[in-house]
Amino acid sequence: MDQKSLVRIVEMDNLIRNGKYPNCKFLQKHLCVSERTVLRDIDLFKKLFNAPIRYSKSKNGYYYSDLSFVLNDIKLTEGDLLSLLVGQNVLNFYKNTPFYDDLQRSFQKITVLLPDYIQISENNFFDISVDMYDSMMLNKKNIKVFKAILQSLDEKKRLKIEYKDILEDEKVYSVAISPGKVKFYNGEWYLSALNHITGKKVQFNIKRIGTIRKLKETAMDFDVNDDDDQLSMTQEKMIVIAEFSKTISAVIADKFAENAHKVKRLSNGKLEVEFVQTDIHSLYQWLLSFGSHVEIIQPVMLRNRIRKDLIKMLSMY
Known part of the structure; x- marks a missing residue:
């Protein structure tokens, strides 16, 4: 279905x-x-x-x-929810196989019954990617984190987490939060929560949450709508132009063929792709995975970020 x-x-x-x-x-x-x-x-x-x-x-x-x-x-058990969270990532493995339609049917049956605090975005850019980023399997630690989050959302309790921030050189910090909802967006699960230190709403990539502990205090209410959601499709969109090498141009062209992106074959055999992206975290990982087979033309800030990390990588070898 x-x-x-x-x-x-x-x-x-x-x-x-x-x-x-x-x-x-x-x-x-x-x-x-x-x-x-x-x-x-x-x-x-x-x-x-x-x-x-x-x-x-x-x-x-x-x-x-x-x-x-x-x-x-119709109520979902905790097991149903965990199956859903894991299943969203696993489902893509079965595309173009005889099992995909049956698995997708079962998955969609569950998603229509989701509680309000779980949201799945229909616009998943990484469904068309050719890298391994969106195929990273959830491990036992991730599932344990999911379980704690679901329990706290259901019981309306605060959480204490340790989080590794990719934008601050992998700095790990501890923070008490009030969870609002979990959201699947661009191949990743995020937790929207209220940071009790800053008083601001923050998006946490669930895979980067280390330790997690449910607190006795009742979670604070806050607006969980997507008006100011950092992952919302209504936020300012980033125009990205990238040139892919001749070696992988055919593969990239096929992946973008059915999507509303501007694709242009260059005289040197490279493929220029222009698309719109809002999730800077996932975009960074996706582009970096192509290594020397892609050059970012714009935006400049993303181009500079990758140059900085590549220089750091070179110093390690």
């Missing part, structure tokens, strides 16, 4: 639950799909979520025979 089907199912649930008695003709027009698609979605709704959908001849529309059924009331 694709994500569009899930969106339609959620809308069907809203209409039926609110006593609108939508029929197939109404759903066709309302959802802008064919009759066949509507009937298929209803069938999936019944099979995947055990929805008690019935058709009323007198009302000429669908209704729930069990009024206690609410899609959002």
Whole structure:
């Protein structure tokens, strides 16, 4: 099942639950799909979520025979959530295999039932990358951190964490935080939290959290909407222009072929790609993974950052 089907199912649930008695003709027009698609979605709704959908001849529309059924009331266990967190990273391994559709169907069934404090962005740039960065497996330590975060979110408790900041030369610092939500964005999981030292909302890459401890104090409430979220797609976007070597140009061209990026073949055989990116952490790792096969043309700040780290690397060999 694709994500569009899930969106339609959620809308069907809203209409039926609110006593609108939508029929197939109404759903066709309302959802802008064919009759066949509507009937298929209803069938999936019944099979995947055990929805008690019935058709009323007198009302000429669908209704729930069990009024206690609410899609959002289907609870996920802690094990389900952990499976989801790990599964999002593992799923990409099975692309272009016979197993992918079945795995994706199971995964999407869970995502539609996520609690409010977990968010998965649909815009994942690294789905088209050719590096290993987004394929890094979650280890036992990462999963232990996830478990502690999920528990604190559910119980509304504060956390004490040690965090390694990639922008401050891998400096490790300890901080007490109030967790707000976890978010999957560009191939990585992040925790949005309130820093009790600065009083500001901060995004923590969960893989860079070292030790973690749940505190007795109740977490403070703060705005977890994406208005000022550092990872939000509404923030200022960065235009990036990169030139890839002739050696990997064909591979890169294929990866970008179906995406809305500007791709241009240069006279020297290189490939120039212009795209928009908002996640500087992931972008840095992705570009660095290509080594000598890529040159960053802009932005200058990213070009200078990579030059600085390459000089440091050379001094080590």
